[in-house]
Amino acid sequence: MDGxxxxxxxxxxxxxxxxxxxxxxxxxxxxxxxIVEAFCFELGKVETPEVRERMVGNLAHVGSDLAARVATGLGMEPRSAGRAPFPQSWNLRRRERLKTDPMSHRLPAISGKAHGKFV
Known part of the structure; x- marks a missing residue:
């Protein structure tokens, strides 16, 4: 093999x-x-304004509404992210939501099923 x-x-x-x-x-x-409240809480502790601005800029790559809400919560002016870091052909629209409620994963009812106990 050559090359x-x-x-x-x-x-x-x-x-x-x-x-x-x-x-x-x-x-x-x-x-x-x-999530927005957590970002506002943590970034509110940052003393350097440039770091906060950079973080809000990074959040704009994730979602413009996320960045705008965090910027508003920090008392900053929301700004756009510029060029998206991922190919525009990727389908990153809002889809079916994750089920984060622990009660949303209920087990099927056992009524009508036979069960016993061994002694």
């Missing part, structure tokens, strides 16, 4: 936000509020 060996990263490894976007898009509204 040059090239070591380089796959372009897909430069995608840092599509999975977070899918997660954000699948959250129900009450979970979204909780």
């Amino acid at each position: 040059d060996t090239v070591r380089r990263r796959s372009p897909s490894l430069s995608d840092h936000s599509s999975q977070a976007t899918l997660f954000w898009n699948s959250m129900p509204d009450r979970e979204r509020r909780h």
Whole structure:
């Protein structure tokens, strides 16, 4: 075998936000509020305004509404993310929400089923 060996990263490894976007898009509204409040709480402790601005900019890659809500909660001006870090062909729309309510996973009823106990 002849040829040059090239070591380089796959372009897909430069995608840092599509999975977070899918997660954000699948959250129900009450979970979204909780996430926004958590970001506001944690970023509110940051003393350097540039770090807060950079974080809000990173959140804009996940969702413009997420970034706008966090920026508003921090008393900042919301801004756009610029170029999306993932291919536009990926379908990252809002889809069926994740079931985060523990009571939503109920077991089927056992009525009508025979059961016994060994002694």
